[in-house]
Amino acid sequence: MIVPGLGCASWMYLRLAHLLAQKYTVWLYDPPGQGLSQGRWNDAVSVEQLTDHLALWLQTQQISRPLLLGHSLGGEVVIELAVRYPQFTGPLIAVAPTGLPENPSLFRQVWRLIRDIPRERLGFWPLCLSAYIRAGIWRCYQLARAIEHQSALPDLALIPHPVLLLGGARDPVVHVSALRQISWRWPHVQVRELAGAPHGMTDADAAEVAAQVWQWVDSLKRTGEAE
Structure with missing residues (x-):
């Protein structure tokens, strides 16, 4: 199941979803007010609210302990979901996850995203623009403020499932070094770096992300940690 990023929409992840669907049943999820989901202007504008909605959605859809991939x-x-609602989660994959102790100010978040734009696939730009227009400036601002004051990834120690963190070597938004710094103490957490990948690696490097997912899931099956 693919969980989108700030202001993003499910249609931004279709390249990855089509690849993963070669081996798995894939669910695409849109939070309230994003993508194809309806929502009021003040729905799900914090990490906690997004997590609560995802838990309720999984329960309503009766999807039992899926492998969650959050971008x-x-x-x-998805990391907070595993900590607060472990009964709804299986193994986790976090691609360029926010929630790092190094979270920058809102201004620096925006500047890092602007630096990332030229590194993305040209055909990805209109998909992003339509998603952000759909989500709206206020929702994106509120979520960015939530990221600025949130530091969720140190909760990795509390997760009872294997975790894979994927980082891009050319991602100016989330640095791979920061992922390694907060994960090296936990044997159930792996960090893998994608050479040349920008922040939107789920699109620009969809084939490589899918290959990493297949390889990691196969290794979990061999050790009996995934069905």
Whole structure:
């Protein structure tokens, strides 16, 4: 199941979803007010609210302990979900997750995203623009403020499932070194770096992300940690 980033929409992850669907059943999820989901202007504008909604959605859809793949803010959400609602989660993959202790100010977040734009695939730009227009400036601002004051990834120690963190070597938003710094103490957490990948690696490097997912899940199956 793919959980989108800040202001993102499910249609931004179709390249990855189509690849993963070669081996798995794939669910695409849109939080309230993002993508194809309806929502009021003040729905799900914090990490806690996003996590609560995702837990309720999984329960309503009767999806039992899926492998969750969260991108950017979605990575932070799936980690918090595993801590607060472990009964709904299986193994986790967080791609360029926010929630790091090094979280920058809102201004620096925006500046890092601007630096990332030229590194993304040209065909990805209109998908991003339509998603952000759909989410709206206020929702994106509130979520960015939530990231600024949130530090969820140190909760990795509390997660009872294997965790894979994927970082991009060319990602100016989330640095791989920061992922390694907060994860090296926990044997159930792996960090893998994708050479040349920008922040939107789920699109620009969808094939490599899918290959990492397949390889990691196969290793969990061999050790009996995944069905």
